[in-house]
Ligand SMILES: NC(=O)C1=CN([C@@H]2O[C@H](COP(=O)(O)OP(=O)(O)OC[C@H]3O[C@@H](n4cnc5c(N)ncnc54)[C@H](O)[C@@H]3O)[C@@H](O)[C@H]2O)C=CC1
């Protein structure tokens with residue numbers, strides 16, 4: 001696995017156009033993630049076509065993009081970027097027929113993804129790369145029904161895709177490596193931070209890590225060992241602050257003082273074997289379900305989901321600025 005340094009040399013021709021020349025992107029499935037992708041691509045100055053079979057999809061999509069736009073303005077819009085460059089189409093075929101890149105963000109159901117990717121493959125121009133936002137299905141399992149599986153890749157984003165830079169890119173057994181390379185380069189041109197994986201790891205990298213934390217949190221709630229509020233505070237007031245600056249590895253290297261990671265391992269290595277974790281997932285029974293939902297309602301303390309989205313967006317931008325991943329002011333961005 002390699003983190004692609006920026007800038008990378010342009011990959012060889014795979015698609016009908018180079019990643020740098022893409023002007024039109026299709027977003028298929030326009031819920032939380034597809035809508036977030038659409039907002040990101042619009043803010044980067046692309047023309048975006050979107051399709052979603054839900055009757056209220058267009059209304060929801062416009063609402064999501066309008067809610068994201070203040071954050072995107074704070075980040076700095078690309079020249080010509082506009083919400084007016086979004087076209088919501090009546091059919092999947094209309095959405096992708098002229099697309100130079102397709103981002104699929106339909107529900108996480110394997111059969112649905114298989115059929116949808118095959119339909120997208122049939123409708124999109126030859127050579128256009130098609131990426132799935134899946135949170136964990138290996139592309140090998142999703143590309144089974146497509147006539148041209150070579151152009152299908154995973155492009156796993158983080159919510160919201162218009163703010164969180166990371167995309168994990170990985171192909172399946174039948175994916176052309178050139179498509180993986182093309183997609184990685186395209187995401188990078190489109191302003192994302194890319195990790196290109198050279199093999200299919202269950203849960204990719206970040207979700208595998210997040211899943212371990214999530215599983216442990218649910219064990220603590222179900223056993224009455226910690227409340228939802230305590231779990232959240234344990235991260236936002238604790239390790240979460242460090243993780244925004246450096247990852248868990250370097251953070252722990254500093255736990256070893258002058259001796260760095262070597263001393264940390266000598267000192268704390270044995271606690272790896274302590275019975276701290278429960279590893280197996282807990283049963284998501286009704287009581288646990290209700291405890292987690294009620295705990296989150298209490299934590300929201302009257303704030304609506306829209307309030308929380310705005311609060312999260314402001315906070316993430318502040319963190320990106322404070323840690324030097326973004327220029328501190330809009331003027332600096334144009335220098
Ligand atoms: N919600 C999250 O935090 C993240 C989700 N993902 C992945 O993104 C994908 C979408 O998830 P969400 O946006 O959260 O779900 P969502 O439920 O918010 O949106 C899914 C959308 O797909 C539409 N849809 C239903 N059937 C469809 C079909 N046959 N073709 C196209 N669209 C269809 C629905 O109408 C809905 O608008 C999933 O694969 C998920 O694993 C990835 C990263 C984070």
Ligand SMILES: C[N+](C)(C)CC(=O)CC(=O)[O-]
Pocket residue numbers: 134135157158159207210
């Ligand atoms: C909850 N989730 C597994 C869908 C989360 C992701 O896939 C990535 C994210 O946004 O944290």
